[in-house]
Amino acid sequence: MKITAIHDQIVPIKSSIRNAFIDFSQMTVSIVGIQTDVIRDGKPVIGYGFNSNGRYSQRGILRDRFIPRLLNADSDSLLNNDQTNFDPARAWDVMMANEKPGGHGERSVAVGVLDMALWDVVAKIEQKPLYQVLADRYNNGKADHDVFVYAAGGYYYPGKDVSALQDEIRSYLDLGYRTVKIKIGGESLQEDIQRIEAIIDLVGDGHALAVDVNGRFDLKQAIQYAEALEHYNLFWYEEPSEPLDYLVNAAIVESTTLPIATGENLFSTIDATNLIRYGGMRPDKDYLQMDPALSYGLVEYIRTLDMLKKYGWSWRRCIPHGGHQFALHIAAGLELGGNESYPHVFQPFGGFGDGLQVNDGRIQPPQIPGIGFELKADLMAELNTLFDS
Numbered sequence: 001m002k003i004t005a006i007h008d009q010i011v012p013i014k015s016s017i018r019n020a021f022i023d024f025s026q027m028t029v030s031i032v033g034i035q036t037d038v039i040r041d042g043k044p045v046i047g048y049g050f051n052s053n054g055r056y057s058q059r060g061i062l063r064d065r066f067i068p069r070l071l072n073a074d075s076d077s078l079l080n081n082d083q084t085n086f087d088p089a090r091a092w093d094v095m096m097a098n099e100k101p102g103g104h105g106e107r108s109v110a111v112g113v114l115d116m117a118l119w120d121v122v123a124k125i126e127q128k129p130l131y132q133v134l135a136d137r138y139n140n141g142k143a144d145h146d147v148f149v150y151a152a153g154g155y156y157y158p159g160k161d162v163s164a165l166q167d168e169i170r171s172y173l174d175l176g177y178r179t180v181k182i183k184i185g186g187e188s189l190q191e192d193i194q195r196i197e198a199i200i201d202l203v204g205d206g207h208a209l210a211v212d213v214n215g216r217f218d219l220k221q222a223i224q225y226a227e228a229l230e231h232y233n234l235f236w237y238e239e240p241s242e243p244l245d246y247l248v249n250a251a252i253v254e255s256t257t258l259p260i261a262t263g264e265n266l267f268s269t270i271d272a273t274n275l276i277r278y279g280g281m282r283p284d285k286d287y288l289q290m291d292p293a294l295s296y297g298l299v300e301y302i303r304t305l306d307m308l309k310k311y312g313w314s315w316r317r318c319i320p321h322g323g324h325q326f327a328l329h330i331a332a333g334l335e336l337g338g339n340e341s342y343p344h345v346f347q348p349f350g351g352f353g354d355g356l357q358v359n360d361g362r363i364q365p366p367q368i369p370g371i372g373f374e375l376k377a378d379l380m381a382e383l384n385t386l387f388d389s
Helices: 059-072 088-095 106-126 130-138 162-174 189-203 219-232 246-255 269-278 297-310 325-333 377-387
Strands: 003-012 028-040 043-050 147-152 180-183 209-212 236-238 260-262 339-341
Touching (some): 003 059, 003 377, 028 106, 059 088, 059 106, 088 297, 106 130, 130 325, 147 325, 162 180, 162 189, 189 209, 219 236, 246 260, 246 269, 269 297, 297 325, 325 339
Parallel strands (some): 147 180, 147 339, 180 209
Antiparallel strands (some): 003 028
């Protein structure tokens, strides 16, 4: 049993949208395919992966370091003990050989892309949906039948007024979502309040609306916004400040009763550990959004979850960033708190399989072997180009 080829490509997801910190006009994504000599249904098993939005493609370090390490490794070093399947944890060790501690960031994204593809391979070889593989290995066989999902959108678009924002959010409600998220911090407080109130008019309750600052504010601005938003009883107030400034985060948490959500820009277990140690996060109120596809993959995410358990956190407080099918399986198989979704943005990577419906704010993971990319036609059109030749 061995890997026979690994192909990667860069795919643009450029868009005119922006949040409070960046625009997406030049944004790209890396896609990878890992082909093996294992045959299922008359074809070699191929696992696919990609990185979440908000980080650029990783071609350089994928081709210079991580792909060659997997291809050049002794095949047995990538397999489990009984040599019946690949072992993503052992593959992780191979990829990270000769890498210094620290330095998280771009390399954590590259490893995360390959890790996703490896887990797709593993589940396809076992002929199970990935969430069931994860439940059997890490959660005593228990899994959620369906998963809470919220619709993320509400970006700043050129020329898009509050009425157009309402139209967008209304489309998410029509799809079955009950909780939505919009961006704030990119305009004045007064304009953002107008956006928030317009959406609360639609969803009927502030608790059905989350807002996201994308790390834009300093401490004074973050507290000013928190005070202005307090009475809306929002679902959460996301990443109000620089994600690695844990003391500022702690001061913001102390200043408000609003739930705080953060973690999507933490790329390792030690980053997450420092957030828990020093960031003031409340395990009965706040949410953690670490994204496996951006933070060294599921292998590292499992370490993060183990750390959280030691600090008394329930995994139900984890709702990963990313809006992709990989995180959906992780949320179901490990019984997390839910998952993000991008119904209309970052296509074809956002959203779930064709025909998978959101019902009253919840969705069932796909039931086919692997992650289920094959159920999303527009995404598979991109992934299939990896091996077209």
